[in-house]
Amino acid sequence: MSRTFSIIKPDATKRNLTGSINKKIEESNLKIIAQKRIKLSKDQAQGFYAVHKEKSFFNELIEYMTSAPVVVQVLEGENAVNLYRELMGSTNPKDAKVGTIRNEFAIDIQENSVHGSDSDENAKIEIDYFFNNEEIVG
């Protein structure tokens, strides 16, 4: 068993898609072991996406991620990072396979409905960024 970190992003929370996305997560053998709906501050969003700070889309990304509530989650399952990346589909929904979350729900490459960690190492860092141990009850 391993863990990954997920964000249900503003475009999805605004369109009332939290339940639909969680249904797909649970149906794919991932267990939601922690979850909270929060409004990211600018500092929180900039810190979380610090790796992208030189990118042309950085400012727009921060505006978007702070524009409405998000749902941050810890998901557990076998090979959770890769399982969730498969379920999310490609960053750009135009390239996302049928049946993936981004294929079904994403609007465009920025408003792409969900985030998922890209490695076990980053999953731990990202989980620790939003959750303390008492909040992860399994």
Ligand code: CMP
């Ligand atoms: P995420 O997986 O959360 O990682 C970085 C985010 O930046 C990405 O999903 C998108 O929301 C956004 N993003 C990535 N590439 C682009 C792009 N070319 N233009 C605008 N936003 C992007």
